[in-house]
Amino acid sequence: xxxxxxxxxxxxxxxxxxxxxxxxxxxxxxxxxxxxxxxxxxxxxxxxxxxxxxxxxxxxxxxxxxxxxxxxxxxxxxxxxxxxxxxxxxxxxxxxxxxxxxxxxxxxxxxxxxxxxxxxxxxxxxxxxxxxxxxxxxxxxxxxxxxxxxxxxxxxxxxxxxxxxxxxxxxxxxxxxxxxxxxxxxxxxxxxxxxxxxxxxxxxxxxxxxxxxxxxxxxxxxxxxxxxxxxxxxxxxxxxxxxxxxxxxxxxxxxxxxxxxxxxxxxxxxxxxxxxxxxxxxxxxxxxxxxxxxxxxxxxxxxxxxxxxxxxxxxxxxxxxxxxxx
Numbered sequence: 001x002x003x004x005x006x007x008x009x010x011x012x013x014x015x016x017x018x019x020x021x022x023x024x025x026x027x028x029x030x031x032x033x034x035x036x037x038x039x040x041x042x043x044x045x046x047x048x049x050x051x052x053x054x055x056x057x058x059x060x061x062x063x064x065x066x067x068x069x070x071x072x073x074x075x076x077x078x079x080x081x082x083x084x085x086x087x088x089x090x091x092x093x094x095x096x097x098x099x100x101x102x103x104x105x106x107x108x109x110x111x112x113x114x115x116x117x118x119x120x121x122x123x124x125x126x127x128x129x130x131x132x133x134x135x136x137x138x139x140x141x142x143x144x145x146x147x148x149x150x151x152x153x154x155x156x157x158x159x160x161x162x163x164x165x166x167x168x169x170x171x172x173x174x175x176x177x178x179x180x181x182x183x184x185x186x187x188x189x190x191x192x193x194x195x196x197x198x199x200x201x202x203x204x205x206x207x208x209x210x211x212x213x214x215x216x217x218x219x220x221x222x223x224x225x226x227x228x229x230x231x232x233x234x235x236x237x238x239x240x241x242x243x244x245x246x247x248x249x250x251x252x253x254x255x256x257x258x259x260x261x262x263x264x265x266x267x268x269x270x271x272x273x274x275x276x277x278x279x280x281x282x283x284x285x286x287x288x289x290x291x292x293x294x295x296x297x298x299x300x301x302x303x304x305x306x307x308x309x310x311x312x313x314x315x316x317x318x319x320x321x322x323x324x325x326x
Contacts, residue, residue: 032266033092036067040085040095042078048209048293049078052126052255053096055287055295056278063274077164079105079112086119088260091267095258096126099166102256102307104314108164108325116311121259121268122303124275127293128254130229131170131207132214132238134222136198139205142244145225150180152204157184159194159206163325164318167194167207170228170251172317174207174241177249198222209253210234211292228252234292254296256303272300 039057043049053070061068073081078101085095100108102116114120135145149156160167168185175181186203188194191212197203199221207228214235217224226241228251241249257275259267278284279297288295298306317323 042081
């Protein structure tokens with residue numbers, strides 16, 4: 001073969017190989033996920049975050065073509081698990097977190113090992129729910145409840161699942177919206193214990209998730225004063241607190257899906273695309289609804305905006321009231 005023709009053929013072959021490189025790189029990037037996905041939950045089985053994780057695990061596994069394995073790592077109000085997610089580097093570790101992990105933990109835990117604003121890739125909210133303000137069965141409801149609460153002063157008390165919990169911070173926020181409300185905080189190990197003492201008249205009120213509160217409300221053992229957001233299909237017979245005269249007060253508990261800050265763009269795009277479909281699934285929505293939760297789906301930017309807004313509110317409540325973990 002003439003040397004000049006051979007040179008042309010070699011050059012052409014090199015050009016074809018070079019042109020193919022971007023396609024090969026693209027195909028390789030699009031292969032995510034390449035192994036099972038670990039979904040870390042910082043709370044025990046049967047908890048709300050665990051329910052949210054298991055509601056999306058199966059459909060997400062089907063959509064991605066890889067198993068999604070729920071891994072419960074309870075402790076420190078979910079912060080131990082959140083830290084594991086923040087420090088993951090395998091591109092196949094995600095986590096389910098709650099409000100506090102992203103909005104108040106930084107203020108409550110001076111030595112928090114992760115930065116809620118920098119160490120995560122925000123993916124989507126999964127489930128939300130208002131809280132129900134419940135009172136002793138013998139107390140009035142509506143505006144009359146708050147009249148009684150003002151008269152009770154600091155002799156009244158309210159329960160929550162612990163210092164820094166949404167039930168605690170939410171009640172302190174409520175006190176800032178209702179002049180004269182001075183009820184003292186009593187921390188408990190869990191909402192069942194809160195309800196037991198409320199029914200037994202040891203405390204006067206509490207902010208409780210609908211799934212826990214509604215059975216006792218329907219049984220007549222406690223009174224429903226109002227929801228911390230507007231009316232909700234989760235508790236259609238319970239009025240909003242605004243109906244009792246509480247203004248500019250909106251509070252929900254929620255769970256969300258996050259990844260580490262170094263989660264690849266390919267993984268982020270794939271997850272958010274599939275989640276947008278999954279969160280509209282009637283089956284997923286019904287599973288969450290039956291447990292007292294409203295299925296939601298947000299963009300990463302939408303989730304970040306919500307976290308930023310709530311973090312500012314909680315930071316103010318914590319600092320104004322000097323709330324600290326012992």
